[in-house]
Amino acid sequence: MNTLGERIAHYRSLKRLSQKALAMACGWGSQSRVGNYEKNLREPGLDDLEKMSSALGVSIAVLLGEGDSKEAGGNAQVVAPADRSYRYPVLSSVSAGLWGDAVQPFEPGAEDEHIVSDYMGKGPCFWLRVDGDSMTAQYGESFPEGSMVLVDTGIEPRPGHLVIAKLVNDDKANFKQLVRDGGRSFLKPLNPTYPLIEINGNCRLVGVVVESRRRYI
Known part of the structure; x- marks a missing residue:
């Protein structure tokens, strides 16, 4: 998992969430935002990182590939x-x-x-x-x-x-x-x-x- 998009997709899969389900959990009206993030077409800001990390049950640090220290x-x-x-x-x-x-x-x-x-x-x-x-x-x-x-x-x-x-x-x-x-x-x-x-x-x-x-x- 070399990119932020790959990590989002990985932890979404572990939670058994579709892109649409993750988007709904984050309060977004469309799954396209999740799709764009996972394809690295857009880069999420701090607010979106907070929402996704909460929905996926991992820290922002983990999404950023920093592990847990x-x-x-x-x-x-x-x-x-x-x-x-x-x-x-x-x-x-x-x-x-x-x-x-x-x-x-x-x-x-x-x-x-x-x-x-x-x-x-x-x-x-x-x-x-x-x-x-x-x-x-x-x-x-x-x-x-x-x-x-x-x-x-x-x-x-x-x-x-x-x-x-x-x-x-x-x-x-x-x-x-x-x-x-x-x-x-x-x-x-x-x-x-x-x-x-x-x-x-x-x-x-x-x-x-x-x-x-x-x-x-």
Whole structure:
């Protein structure tokens, strides 16, 4: 099973589900989406991966071909145990503007793209590429467009954390800082030209950003 499509088809077969049955379990109106994924004609984003992994009874890591590593949060390949180096998959882009589409098609071969880190995840971890400039600050901590952020889904988000938030019932996500003020929670951009976004049941917090990388040339 060398491709994501082959793995989807394999685990669907193990569950004795037709493409139509899997599509229905994921809440999709047509089996064509499953067929396109299995033929590698389209690449699923994080939201669709979550739905298929739940319906198939396997983790996203297994669908991505990462196996099961309890030591490294369930989805990392250990590169050099003595140095505590782990390879985490790059899943998709995430908007750092207002609510943006974070479930973009992979570039060719991106499902096999990984970045090595010495961070040992507490849960499944994924690298995401930042789009937009709302997390770009003139001073201090800054995440300009093109930065890579490592997200740990096994950490409980707390005020002050940098988080990935996802709109409920939509393929939208956002990268912001979680803050509380007057008993209310907000997503705060580091770029002061962008507004605060109040959390009022409109989103769920996917995970906490634990590391970032950026390329200079």
